[in-house]
Amino acid sequence: MSQTSPLRALRGRLLWFVADPHDVGEAAHRYVADGVLVIEGGVIRAVGPAEAILPTLPAGAEITDHRPHLIMPGFIDAHLHMPQTQVIASYGAQLMDWLERYTFVEEQRLAQQGHPEKLATFLLDELLSHGTTTAVIYCSVHPQSAEALFAESERRNTRMIAGKVMMDRNAPEALTDTAESSYADSKALIERWHGRGRQLYAITPRFVVTSTPEQMEAAGRLAAEHPDCHVQTHINENRAEIALANELYPEPGDYAGIYQHYGLLGPRSLLGHCIHMTEREWRRFAETGSVAVFCPTSNLFLGSGLFDWARARAEGVPVAVATDIGGGTSYSMLRTMSEAYKVLQLQGQSLSAFAALHAITLGNAKALKLDHLIGSLEPGHEADIVVLDASAQRAMAHRLETARDLGEELFVLVTLGDERNVVATYVMGERVNAPSFSGGALGSDRRSAQA
Numbered sequence: 001m002s003q004t005s006p007l008r009a010l011r012g013r014l015l016w017f018v019a020d021p022h023d024v025g026e027a028a029h030r031y032v033a034d035g036v037l038v039i040e041g042g043v044i045r046a047v048g049p050a051e052a053i054l055p056t057l058p059a060g061a062e063i064t065d066h067r068p069h070l071i072m073p074g075f076i077d078a079h080l081h082m083p084q085t086q087v088i089a090s091y092g093a094q095l096m097d098w099l100e101r102y103t104f105v106e107e108q109r110l111a112q113q114g115h116p117e118k119l120a121t122f123l124l125d126e127l128l129s130h131g132t133t134t135a136v137i138y139c140s141v142h143p144q145s146a147e148a149l150f151a152e153s154e155r156r157n158t159r160m161i162a163g164k165v166m167m168d169r170n171a172p173e174a175l176t177d178t179a180e181s182s183y184a185d186s187k188a189l190i191e192r193w194h195g196r197g198r199q200l201y202a203i204t205p206r207f208v209v210t211s212t213p214e215q216m217e218a219a220g221r222l223a224a225e226h227p228d229c230h231v232q233t234h235i236n237e238n239r240a241e242i243a244l245a246n247e248l249y250p251e252p253g254d255y256a257g258i259y260q261h262y263g264l265l266g267p268r269s270l271l272g273h274c275i276h277m278t279e280r281e282w283r284r285f286a287e288t289g290s291v292a293v294f295c296p297t298s299n300l301f302l303g304s305g306l307f308d309w310a311r312a313r314a315e316g317v318p319v320a321v322a323t324d325i326g327g328g329t330s331y332s333m334l335r336t337m338s339e340a341y342k343v344l345q346l347q348g349q350s351l352s353a354f355a356a357l358h359a360i361t362l363g364n365a366k367a368l369k370l371d372h373l374i375g376s377l378e379p380g381h382e383a384d385i386v387v388l389d390a391s392a393q394r395a396m397a398h399r400l401e402t403a404r405d406l407g408e409e410l411f412v413l414v415t416l417g418d419e420r421n422v423v424a425t426y427v428m429g430e431r432v433n434a435p436s437f438s439g440g441a442l443g444s445d446r447r448s449a450q451a
Contacts, residue, residue: 074133
């Protein structure tokens with residue numbers, strides 16, 4: 001390497017995935033007990049054992065020593081709602097009533113000057129403090145909400161996927177647009193933000209209940225015109241929602257058929273929930289490559305039902321995992337996977353720690369068609385990174401005294417961990433937050449200025 005190359009390195013226990021543990025077992029992950037990650041220009045340039053990498057670094061290279069902590073790719077959240085950060089933990093309602101009583105009331109506030117900026121700042125602060133470096137985000141119906149989110153993300157250089165909600169019926173008048181205005185506003189946002197730096201756009205019809213056929217056609221037209229954009233929406237979350245969707249659109253024959261009719265199923269389509277799926281709907285997803293997004297804490301909190309991951313796998317349907325803030329109850333992808341484990345246990349399915357950590361890194365990156373950029377520590381990937389201390393909480397440190405191997409340590413991290421286990425988050429190689437809690441026996445970092 002050039003002696004003048006501006007680079008930095010992180011040292012610690014490196015863990016990342018190259019495949020799905022469900023498919024290939026232990027061969028799916030890479031673990032280096034004392035490893036070094038070399039970053040240049042925000043991109044990972046080299047990775048490997050410290051004894052091999054350190055001699056290649058120029059004299060005086062900046063090395064941040066995170067030993068004995070784990071260094072992993074930053075977490076990825078495939079579905080959440082920026083307007084709902086002040087709706088989280090709203091009591092006692094299932095989906096349709098919850099939308100009316102809480103969500104639609106709160107979303108109207110995004111018309112107020114400065115409020116979208118406040119929520120965008122809060123959301124990105126919260127995500128990064130939890131080790132989440134990429135998220136797929138619903139903004140409100142107001143174009144300025146997406147503008148605020150993208151502007152704040154651009155300022156931080158984070159890779160985010162977001163879109164303005166399209167919604168022209170079955171919502172308060174203050175929250176409705178029209179088929180024409182939603183098309184024009186979305187197209188303008190795509191032209192302004194999609195592919196600008198690290199920002200990506202998601203065409204966002206909220207769900208068929210809140211969109212007329214004319215608006216669904218407009219969303220389909222946007223998807224056809226911009227095939228490199230994602231599509232995000234909801235499906236089969238709640239029995240009442242499903243009945244209303246099929247009443248409004250009886251001809252396609254099922255909920256998934258409605259989206260397929262309007263050209264909104266495909267490899268870049270991210271459909272939240274997918275709980276009450278029919279056999280034909282699973283086939284529609286498999287045939288189109290559409291992604292089922294599993295939102296465990298939201299599904300439990302709203303009493304919606306249990307996602308069947310084994311069925312999705314058997315049908316060949318890709319799965320992503322998400323917090324679904326604010327129906328979801330935690331910003332932490334670790335806590336999200338803890339609840340995913342329990343949801344699957346209730347159905348006689350298992351979820352190993354390796355499978356859980358794969359899901360929120362490389363697994364979600366693959367589902368988003370971004371695995372060439374994020375979700376891995378392989379050279380050439382963007383250096384979005386989370387550093388984790390599995391013993392940061394007293395109960396975890398106590399439990400880890402009896403852990404026999406890496407798998408047991410990781411299972412403790414997945415089932416008991418949260419933001420308190422995040423030591424640091426890096427975006428494109430730049431450290432962006434300091435830990436709020438560094439307890440436990442392994443709580444200190446050491447910094448060296450020399451290779």
